[in-house]
Amino acid sequence: MFLINYSKLCVQPGPWLPPAAWTRLLALFQLQLLHLLLLPQPLFLSYPLPRVFHTVVSEPGPGLPWYSRVGYVDDQVIFNYTSESQRVEPRSVWMAQNEDPEFWDFQNFWAQRWQAWFNASLNTLRELYNQSEGFHIIQMITGCDLREDNTTWGFYQDSYDGRDFLTFHKETMTWVAADIGAQITKRRWDAEIGDYQHWKRYLEERCIPWLRSSLEYGKETLQRKVRPTARVSDRSSHDRLTTLSCKVSGFYPRDITVTWLKNGESRQQETYSEGILPSGDGTYQTWVTMEIDPKIKAHYSCQVEHESLLEPLSVPWEPSNSLIPIVAGVITAVLLIGVIIGVVIWKKKHPGKEPGMRGFPGLAGPLTYL
Incomplete structure (x- = not known):
């Protein structure tokens, strides 16, 4: 029988929103943050959105603090808090220069409140699942966005050890449960009318104003456009096929379309992408490959579309002449x-x-x- 002790499990209101907090799991803290940061955004989003990640682990280690709270606007880290530092630290110059000490004190106060709340939540969940030892992780992601028609959108997701728990839908003011345990908690929260108002107020009175000011502070960084560079190469693969590779790097913002063309026609269904990854210098890079039969004569080119380009960038593939080494x-x-x-x-x-x-x-x- 699946039982939950409500006196311990998320029945006390969270600092700003309803109590609940377990986001998507990845095995390592840094990889989990990177994965969530690079998730494709919904198509209706029009501006960079702020996100806050809370992470709690049962077995901290080097580079993996017991608790961390990281704030992003789009792909820019703007602040960081860990259980080791015990202090919110600005991570972007434009936030540090524009926000006063009162803002950072405010963030620090609530980060410590969240830390204490997560401590109780981790102990409760381990008891709930009868777990005494081993690595366990709780994470929460929250954020909001401002659409072109000036309407707002907010999100909340949580999980424990990779199992989705609850998601909040601001438009319908409802919780969506992922499993039996979440269903029990959902019914409890559904009865707490005030919790909905806490979350709604956070989105409308805190998150959206924060988004507006952050967009203004960081507009030079967030709205900059850096042109990509593309390079094509080839290598022999199995079954006497040739793998064409198109590496595109040095571009910003992140969104980009890279396609292999055969005689001017897109071969999107035949290509494989390595995904879009940070380059480490504030820009991004990606690889797109495709296998071809070199005996079939055709013209291949890599086409790149990015908002920094006035027109698509096309880089043709020039097949290497295999007879040259033989003749030489x-x-x-x-x-x-x-x-x-x-x-x-x-x-x-x-x-x-x-x-x-x-x-x-x-x-x-x-x-x-x-």
């Missing part, structure tokens, strides 16, 4: 044979002499130097 080898062999024959003839005509620079025109030294 044959010519070298013929020349070598000719030299050997010449030396033999010279020796027959001049017995007892060694060919040198004078004795054999064209040779710059002994035969061993050839």
Whole structure:
């Protein structure tokens, strides 16, 4: 029988929103943050959106604090808090320069409140699932967005050890449960009318104003456009096929379309993408590959579409001529044979002499130097 002790499990209101907090799991903290950061955004989004990640682990280690709280606007980290530092620290110059000390004190106060709340939640969930040892993780992601028609959109997702728990829908003011345990908690929260108002107020009175000010502070960074560069290459693969690779790098913002064309027609269904990854310098990179039969004559090119480009960038693939090394080898062999024959003839005509620079025109030294 699945039982939950409500006196311990998320029945006390969270700092700003209803109590609940377990987001999507990945095995390592850094990979989980990267994965969520790079998730495709819904098509209706029009501006960079702020997101806050809360992470709690049962077994901290080097580079993996017990609790962390990281704030993003789009792909820019704007602040960071960990249980080790015990202080919210600005991570972007434009936030540090524009927000006053009161803002950071405010963020620090609530980060510590969240830390205490997550501590109780982790203990409760381990008891709930009868877990005494081992690595366990709780994470929560929250955020909001401002659409072009000036309407707002907010999201909340949580999970424990990779199992989705609850999602909040602001438009319908309802919780969506992912499993039996979440259904029990959902019914409890559905009865707490005030919890909905807490979450709605957070989205409308805190998150959206924060988004507006952040967009203004960071507009030079968030709205910058950096042109991509593209390079194509090829390599032999299985079954005598050739793998074409198109590497596109150095672009910002992140959204980009890279397509292989065959005789001017898109071959999207035949391509494989490595995904879009950070380059480490504030820009992004990606790879798109496609296998072809080199015996089939066709024109292949890599086409790149990005908002920094006035028109698509097209880089043609020039097949390497496999006959060149063969021809070069044959010519070298013929020349070598000719030299050997010449030396033999010279020796027959001049017995007892060694060919040198004078004795054999064209040779710059002994035969061993050839």
